[in-house]
Amino acid sequence: MKEYKVISWKMGLSKNNERLEETLNQHAMSGWKVVHISENSARIVLERDKNR
Known part of the structure; x- marks a missing residue:
């Protein structure tokens, strides 16, 4: 079984790529x-196995 997570991403004025990569x-x-x-990179969907 899979589980999902949605991240809402806000674009910043500086170091946006570095912050996104770190997250x-x-x-x-x-x-x-x-x-x-x-x-527009506002939402990122993540997935993983629930029974890991």
């Missing part, structure tokens, strides 16, 4: 993987 890496360490990023 995604933190979630990846918890077993999450990105399955979709909206065109």
